[in-house]
Amino acid sequence: MTTFLSDPVVQGYLEASMRLAMPIMLAALGGIFAERAGILNIALEGTMLAGSFVGFVITYLTGNLWLGVIGGMLAGTLVGAVLALYAVLIGSNQVVVGVAINLLIVGATSFLYRTIFGVGTAQPRVTSFAPLELTGLSDIPLIGPLLFHQAPIVYLGLVLVPIVWIVMTRTSFGWQVAAVGEHPAAAETLGISVMRTRFICLLISGLLAGLGGAFLSLSATGIFIDNMTAGRGYIALAILVLGRRHPLGVFVAAVLFGAADALQLRGQNLGIGLPYQAFLMFPYILTILVLVLFAGKARNPAALGIPFHRDRPE
Template identity: 55%
Template sequence: MMSILTDPVFAGFLSASVRLSMPILLAALGGVFAERSGVLNVGLEGMMLAGCFAGFMLTFLSGQLSVGLAAAMVVGGLVGLLLGCFAITLRANQVVVGIAINLLVAGTTAFLFRLAFRAGAETPRITPFKPLDFGPLADIPVLGPLLFSHDILTYAALGLVLLSWVVLCRSTIGLTVSAVGEHPVAATTLGLYVIRTRYLAVMASGVLAGLGGAFLSISATGLFLDNMTAGRGYIALAILILGRRHPVGIVAASLLFGAAEALQLRAQLMPTGVPLQALIVLPYALTLVVLAGFASRSGAPASLGQPLPRTGIR
């Protein structure tokens, strides 16, 4: 047993599981804010990709990772505002709006990237965040690679989970968001500002999803590629369901998907006899299983995905 725990391959798997779970954890955390307020945020994929692109470009231009992070959050929030304009003010179908945002961002980021860097040129790179140095703590079996081998953005993401739990589950802000998501008409009767609350929720959703996208470009890889999020925004929707739209629940669900992705990456390097395509599809197959098995008992707000009434709401 100890030989497995001290095996560097197993240690690398644990570290990779945490690292690979962070982008989808942040996106799913953003989804919690939007969906608890009653807005179905299918546009998480586009928000992540927008943050991924903005984070890389501003880091590349400024040479400062902090500038890239700020840009990713601002751009993600603006995409959230765009979702709010159509889904809340114009009362458009929220699924259609989310898919349209995903397609719009995918095309826009690809166009702007080619505009900034000519086709055929060497792929531009930046220096990503480096893991923090915890000294001998990083050498502890199991706990070392699991807890003490990551960069500051990973620990910031976990801090945001705690902050979100306090805001959504232990404060009047969380009660307001839940009331707006469950019954907007009754919430208005109680004097709550439904439209403003939903706008703030979807913008917070965009900020967090944009931060998750930035994790891919300025923490995990140091580069940007077309469609770099590769469906992680949709996986975040499945994590929302599995985690029952609770900040703590989505941590466990994100780690499960992170472990699945780390497993398929490592299995590709081993002579398993399993076709490469079957390994690549593993995280997405797990997404389908979650949606099929847990969607009906996910505890969604009563008004999730429904447009606001045209009268009686403020």
């Protein structure tokens, strides 16, 4: 068993599983704040794409990866603010606003990319984050390559999992978020500002999703392409359902999806005669199955997706 786990192919698969899971996990961690506060953040896809684009452009222009990461997080926060403006302050339909933001960002990033870099054949690139191997820990079977031979943002994401758990379950802010998501009218009567809490949660959600997007261009690939997120924001929504909106559950579910994604990448090289598109469908088919099997069983916050108006609380 130890020999099998130490095989370079197996270790490479484990490393890839975590690497592919990380952007989805970061977006889903952000989604926890939004959905526990009662906001259905369909805009995770567009938020990730904005973070990926802005992070890449800033890194390309400055040569500093961490400035790019910060820029991606700020871009995601800005998208979260736009969503909050419409879904929280104005009270618009959250699904419609989220889809509109996604479509807008797909077009905007494509246009701005060509405006900045032109339409030449040369693909602009940046030097992506190199893996940080933690001596000793990276040699542990199974856990080592999965957790301790990764890029810096992966370690940041791993640290965020317990931080989000502590914030949501052990702080007054987390309790306020739960109250706002379950019964906003009652929370308001207790002196909790529903709109302010939801606005803050969407800013945090955007920041984390933007970080996940920046990971795609600055750590996973070193390039930016049109619609780079390729549905990962929507997969993050399925991760929220499968993980029961709990940070640890989200982490485990994200790793499972990352493993499925890594499996399809390796399946394309098996030479079994299937077109590569059949393998590309695998993570998305898994997403659909998760929603079919678990969406009805998961308990949603009572006020999820319902706009709140202070003058006429629902």
